[in-house]
Amino acid sequence: MSPNYIAKRLMMIVYTLFIVSLIVFAITQILPADAAVMMLGENATQDALAALRENMGLNAPVWQQYATWLGHVLQGDLGTSLRTGQPVGPVMFEALGRSLLLAFLSIGLMLVLAIPLGIIAAVRRGKIADMVVSLISYAGVALPEFVTATLAVLVFADLMKWLPPTGYVPLTENFGSGIAHLVLPVCVISVILIAHVSRMVRSELVDVLHTDYIRAARLKGISRGKVLRRHALRNALLPTITIVALDVGYLLGGVIVVEEIFAIPGIGRQLIVAIQARDLPAIQAGVLIMAATYSIVNFIADILYAWLDKRIQYD
Amino acid sequence: MTDFIKRLLRTPQGAIGMVLVLLVLLVVLFGPMLAPHDPEGLSPLTRYKGPSLAFWLGTDQYGRDIFSRLLIGARATVVMAVLATIAGTLIGAFIGTTSAFLGGRADELIMRTIDAVMSIPSLLFALLVVNLLGSSTINALIAVAIAFAPGMARITRSVALSVRKQDYVNAAIARGESSGYIIFREMLPNVIAPIIVEMTIRVSFAVMLFATLSFLGLGAQPPAAEWGLMVSEARRYMHLSAGILIWPSTAIAIVAVGFNLLGDGLRDALNPRT
Numbered sequence: 355m356s357p358n359y360i361a362k363r364l365m366m367i368v369y370t371l372f373i374v375s376l377i378v379f380a381i382t383q384i385l386p387a388d389a390a391v392m393m394l395g396e397n398a399t400q401d402a403l404a405a406l407r408e409n410m411g412l413n414a415p416v417w418q419q420y421a422t423w424l425g426h427v428l429q430g431d432l433g434t435s436l437r438t439g440q441p442v443g444p445v446m447f448e449a450l451g452r453s454l455l456l457a458f459l460s461i462g463l464m465l466v467l468a469i470p471l472g473i474i475a476a477v478r479r480g481k482i483a484d485m486v487v488s489l490i491s492y493a494g495v496a497l498p499e500f501v502t503a504t505l506a507v508l509v510f511a512d513l514m515k516w517l518p519p520t521g522y523v524p525l526t527e528n529f530g531s532g533i534a535h536l537v538l539p540v541c542v543i544s545v546i547l548i549a550h551v552s553r554m555v556r557s558e559l560v561d562v563l564h565t566d567y568i569r570a571a572r573l574k575g576i577s578r579g580k581v582l583r584r585h586a587l588r589n590a591l592l593p594t595i596t597i598v599a600l601d602v603g604y605l606l607g608g609v610i611v612v613e614e615i616f617a618i619p620g621i622g623r624q625l626i627v628a629i630q631a632r633d634l635p636a637i638q639a640g641v642l643i644m645a646a647t648y649s650i651v652n653f654i655a656d657i658l659y660a661w662l663d664k665r666i667q668y669d
Numbered sequence: 670m671t672d673f674i675k676r677l678l679r680t681p682q683g684a685i686g687m688v689l690v691l692l693v694l695l696v697v698l699f700g701p702m703l704a705p706h707d708p709e710g711l712s713p714l715t716r717y718k719g720p721s722l723a724f725w726l727g728t729d730q731y732g733r734d735i736f737s738r739l740l741i742g743a744r745a746t747v748v749m750a751v752l753a754t755i756a757g758t759l760i761g762a763f764i765g766t767t768s769a770f771l772g773g774r775a776d777e778l779i780m781r782t783i784d785a786v787m788s789i790p791s792l793l794f795a796l797l798v799v800n801l802l803g804s805s806t807i808n809a810l811i812a813v814a815i816a817f818a819p820g821m822a823r824i825t826r827s828v829a830l831s832v833r834k835q836d837y838v839n840a841a842i843a844r845g846e847s848s849g850y851i852i853f854r855e856m857l858p859n860v861i862a863p864i865i866v867e868m869t870i871r872v873s874f875a876v877m878l879f880a881t882l883s884f885l886g887l888g889a890q891p892p893a894a895e896w897g898l899m900v901s902e903a904r905r906y907m908h909l910s911a912g913i914l915i916w917p918s919t920a921i922a923i924v925a926v927g928f929n930l931l932g933d934g935l936r937d938a939l940n941p942r943t
Contacts, residue, residue, distance in 0.1 A: 366781060373785035381797050495929050496922035498877035500884045501900055504914060508907050607790030611881055625793065626885065629800050641797070645788040652788075 363656055367649045374645040375427070379420050382634045427642070433635030437628070442639040446621060450643055452522065453609050453620035459536060460543040460605065461598065468548045469591070472555025476590075477582065479560060487552060494549020499608050503542045503615045510538060520617040539616045543608050547601055554597050559590040592663055599655030603648050676938040683934020689927025697747050700740035708738045708894045719912065729899075729913040730906040739920050742894035747924055749810050750875035756814035757875075758868045761821025766856050768822070769829035770848065780826065783819045791816035795878055799887045806895075809888040813878050817871060824867050828860040835859075862939050870932035873925035880921055896921050 407413055414422070426433065432443035475487035497505075511519035518535050525532040562568065563586055571581045610622030617623075621640060628636035677683040718728040726735040768779040786794075798812035832838065833856065841851045880897025882888035889895035891902065899917035907914040 366784070369781055370785040370788050373782055374788060377786065377789070378797075381801055492926055492929060495873065496926045497918060498881050498884075498897075498921065500881055500897075501918045501921060504900060504904055504907070505918065508911065508914065512908050603787065603790050607792035610790070610792055610796075611885070614885065626796075629796055632800070637797070641789060641793065644790065644793065645785075648788040648790075 359660065360657065363653055367646075367653055370649045371642070371646055374642060375424060376420075378638050378641045379423060382638055383416060383419075423638070432639035432642075435628075435633055435636050437631045437633040437636065442636050446624060446636070446639050446643055449619060449621040449624045450647070452618060453606075453613065453622060454647075455525075456536065456539060456543065456609060456613070456618065456620060457602070457605055459540045460547065463540055463544045464547040464551060465598075467544070468551035469555055469594070471548070471552040473559060473582075473587070475552065475556040476559035476563065484556075487556065491549040491553045494545050497545075499542055499546070499611045500615060502545055503538070503612055506538050506542055507615075520615070522616075522618045535616075535618075539612050539618060543605065543612055546608065547605065550601060550604075551594065551597060555590065555594055558593050559586060562586045562590045592659065595655050595659050595662075599652045602651045606644050606648060673938060677934050680934050680937050682930045683938060686927055686930030686932070686934050689923055690931050693743065693747055693924050693927055696740055696743045700743045704734075704737035704740045706734035706737040708733060708741045709892050719910075726916045727910065727912045729903065730909070735913060735916050738894040738899065739896070739916060742896050742899065742917075743920075745806065745889055745893060745895040746876060746879060746897070746921070749806060750813075750872050750879055750924075753810045753813035753879070754817060754868055754872045754875045756810070757817030758821045758864060758871075760814065760818040761823075762825045762857065762860070762864055763852075764818065765822040765825025765827075766829045766852050766860060769826045769833050770852050770856060772833070776826075780823070783822050786819045787823075791820075792878060792881060795882060796885070796887060799882060804882075804887040804890070806889050806893075809879060809882050812882070813875050816878070817875070821864070821867065821871075825860055825864055828863050829856055832856050832859045866932050866936045866939065868932075869928055869935055873928040876921060876924050876928075 412419070423433070430443065432441070432446065434440065435442050435445070438445075471487050471490070475484045478484050507519045510517050517537055518531075519538075521535055523532040523535050568581060568586055571585050572578070576584075606622075609620060610625060612618070613620040613622040614626050621643065624636065625640040625644075627633075628640055678687060716728060716730060720727045726739070729735055729738070764779065764783070768776045768783075771779075789797075794816045795809070795812040798815055799808050802808040802811065838851060838855055841855050846855075879888055880895075880900070883895045883897035884901040886901075889898050891898065896917045900914060900921075903913040903917065
């Protein structure tokens with residue numbers, strides 16, 4: 355892995371964020387909402403509206419507004435919310451922290467369950483265990499998160515009363531209660547990830563188990579378990595890094611719905627509120643932060659992959 | 670063709686998927702004719718009823734027959750998902766094939782841009798588009814189609830790249846055919862098989878995206894019998910009768926699993942190695 359490769363990947367992040375900023379700005383420009391009306395209300399006088407538009411730079415050409423906005427973003431100023439009048443950046447980053455906690459716990463649970471399931475299915479291919487795992491993975495793709503979430507609340511909170519239905523308690527405030535509030539959301543997010551990743555692990559491992567070097571290792575007289583651990587898994591699990599990183603995009607989408615249902619004040623919920631209120635600066639900031647998170651995770655995954663897989667020479 | 674269908678039905682995924690998708694198709698075509706009750710007929714006296722001979726799946730919070738609502742809602746849910754997937758696939762296939770055909774720097778630029786667009790989660794993208802256009806079924810369709818296009822473009826491109834190297838494409842270039850002719854007449858027909866597999870699986874994602882948009886109040890509007898909307902409305906009353914939540918969820922699951930299995934079956938049937 356050369357510095358060149360890292361530089362190229364970093365350039366890609368910059369390009370990605372540039373394109374995303376263009377898309378986001380374009381979308382919020384065409385929105386049939388007038389920022390000035392948003393701030394002053396429907397009953398504001400024409401003079402007041404005109405003055406505010408002038409003040410906010412809304413009369414400038416679109417490209418100039420974009421340049422001004424981008425300039426502020428580059429200096430770390432993501433704008434001021436039209437809804438609350440507060441700076442958007444700190445609110446969004448604080449919300450992002452809660453969402454990342456949710457995301458990390460979900461990925462952790464997924465890895466703990468999906469990789470063993472995939473391995474069992476591959477090793478016992480065509481047997482009962484394999485079929486059970488593929489049934490689980492079909493069940494995982496069968497229901498959208500809002501349905502699994504609603505069913506989970508119905509069963510585990512309303513009927514069994516094992517867990518609190520919705521809400522969020524910071525871990526620093528009350529650790530036990532905080533964890534209890536996170537159990538259902540984390541399980542709901544993990545279901546679809548587990549279904550996807552266990553299938554991928556299975557198909558990668560099945561491919562690897564059919565290669566010549568595995569056969570050679572077996573013929574040398576190395577035990578089945580040792581071949582699996584020392585030879586097969588190393589190669590089969592590598593692509594999982596990329597798959598998990600790509601799933602982060604899906605995860606961030608799922609987080610939006612799950613946060614909305616479980617009333618977790620994360621970035622997804624902030625975005626829904628912003629979209630419903632047509633709070634342009636908040637929408638712009640939220641989407642940009644989400645895209646940046648996705649790009650950075652994928653960058654780290656690519657670097658990790660290149661570092662672990664010595665066969666690939668990047669230039 | 671019959672040979673292909675035989676191959677498809679030989680795998681358990683293909684057979685079960687085919688049966689489920691045909692079932693869904695029948696409901697879409699004849700559902701409104703079969704519905705025993707008016708899907709929007711309110712009846713305060715028969716609310717939250719369990720399954721009975723008159724109401725096969727019971728009634729909902731307004732006393733409406735759940736079975737009739739599911740039969741009628743199939744069109745709103747499934748047809749929209751299929752249309753959106755087809756639209757998204759066509760856009761994506763065109764971009765992907767063009768990118769593979771152009772090659773070089775243009776290809777690099779197009780694909781990096783596609784990657785950038787894909788860094789916005791498709792649900793978020795759909796939310797933005799719907800919000801921009803106003804919440805309605807047709808706008809939700811456009812939103813899902815746009816959200817799907819980049820992923821399909823990426824897949825089409827990788828298939829098209831291998832087609833691009835084939836002799837018949839080089840022959841067409843040597844004959845002096847136009848770029849449009851080569852993309853549409855020579856390359857697209859040969860990238861179709863893997864795209865159909867991907868498309869079939871994506872229909873189930875589209876069903877979920879639509880349902881999620883309606884759930885968040887940005888797709889179909891009450892009193893429509895869209896399945897996602899039914900789940901959304903059922904949430905407040907689920908402790909009174911679990912049926913109003915479970916039946917539309919089951920309907921969504923059947924469609925999603927059906928299209929997923931059919932896609933897997935198609936992949937196996939189209940793969941010459943198996």
